[in-house]
Amino acid sequence: MTQRSGGSTRYNIGQNSLSAVPVFLPGIPEQTKIANFLTAVDEKIAQLTQKGELLARYKKGVMQQIFSQQLRFKDDNGQDFPVWEEKTLGDVTELFSRRNKNLIDAEVFSVTNYNGFVLQSEHFEDRVIAGDDLSDYKIIYDGEFAYNPARVNVGSIALFTEEVGIISSLYVCFKCLASLDNTFLLNFLELESTKHRINSFGEGGVRIYLWYPLFAQIPITLPSIPEQIKISNFLTVLDDKISHNQIQLNALKRYKQGLLQQMFV
Known part of the structure; x- marks a missing residue:
C-alpha cells in the first residue's frame, strides 16, 4: 500500500507480503559460526x-x-x-589579507568545523561554490590560519598545512608571531574555556560573528x-x-x- 504525506511517498508492506519474501538460510551450524565471527568483530x-x-x-x-x-x-x-606571561591573541598573532589578484594556479579550499581545511570540490561535492573570477579570493600558505567569522564558535578555524591555496574572501586570515607556536595555539583553541571566550567576545544574536579585532582581545597565558x-x-x-x-x-x-x-x- 502506498501513502502520500507532505509531498513524500511512504510504502507500507503488509504481513502477507512480508511473509512471502524469500529468505535463504544456511544450516544452524553455519549460522552459529557466522554469528560468532560477527560477534567477535x-x-x-x-x-x-x-x-x-x-x-x-x-x-x-x-x-x-x-x-x-x-x-x-x-x-x-x-x-x-x-x-x-599574560597576553592577548592580538599580541602574538598578525592579521593579513593577501588577495589573489594575479590568479595564481592553486586549489580552492574551505574551512570546516571538524576536518580543518578541505578542498572545496570535496566539501561541496554536489555543487561548485567558487565562481569564475577568483581574483577577490585570498591566498594562504603553509603555517597560516584562517577562520569563518560567522562559524568560529563551532570550530570553523584551522591551520593550513599545504604549500599554497586560495580561500573565500569571507575568511579571516592570520599567522602566529615568533612568540607563539602554531600547534600550541591549535590546542589552546580546543579548550572549553577558549570556546566560551569566543562566544563571549563575539557579536550578534543567533549567529555569533568574531572579526579579528575582537579575536585579538581574547586573553592567552603563554x-x-x-x-x-x-x-x-x-x-x-x-x-x-x-x-x-x-x-x-x-x-x-x-x-x-x-x-x-x-x-x-
Whole structure:
C-alpha cells in the first residue's frame, strides 16, 4: 500500500507480503559460526570505540591541567621553565589579507568545523561554490590560519598545512608571531574555556560573528617557546594515537560491511 504525506511517498508492506519474501538460510551450524565471527568483530569495534573515547577524555583532562599550569614541563636540564606571561591573541598573532589578484594556479579550499581545511570540490561535492573570477579570493600558505567569522564558535578555524591555496574572501586570515607556536595555539583553541571566550567576545544574536579585532582581545597565558614546543609535542603524540585508533576503527567497520555484503548478497 502506498501513502502520500507532505509531498513524500511512504510504502507500507503488509504481513502477507512480508511473509512471502524469500529468505535463504544456511544450516544452524553455519549460522552459529557466522554469528560468532560477527560477534567477535562487533566486540573489537566496541573495544576500539571505547579506547577512542578514553583517549579523547584523557587528552581533554591533561590539556586542562597543562593550560591551568597544574602540570608543568621541565627543560632538558631538568630545570623549571620561566613563568607564563599574560597576553592577548592580538599580541602574538598578525592579521593579513593577501588577495589573489594575479590568479595564481592553486586549489580552492574551505574551512570546516571538524576536518580543518578541505578542498572545496570535496566539501561541496554536489555543487561548485567558487565562481569564475577568483581574483577577490585570498591566498594562504603553509603555517597560516584562517577562520569563518560567522562559524568560529563551532570550530570553523584551522591551520593550513599545504604549500599554497586560495580561500573565500569571507575568511579571516592570520599567522602566529615568533612568540607563539602554531600547534600550541591549535590546542589552546580546543579548550572549553577558549570556546566560551569566543562566544563571549563575539557579536550578534543567533549567529555569533568574531572579526579579528575582537579575536585579538581574547586573553592567552603563554609559556616560553621551548615549553610551548614541549607541550605541543606531547599533545601531538596523543593526537597521533587518537587518529591511529580512529583509522583502525573505520577500517574494521568497512571490513564488517564488506563481509555482510558478501555473506548475505
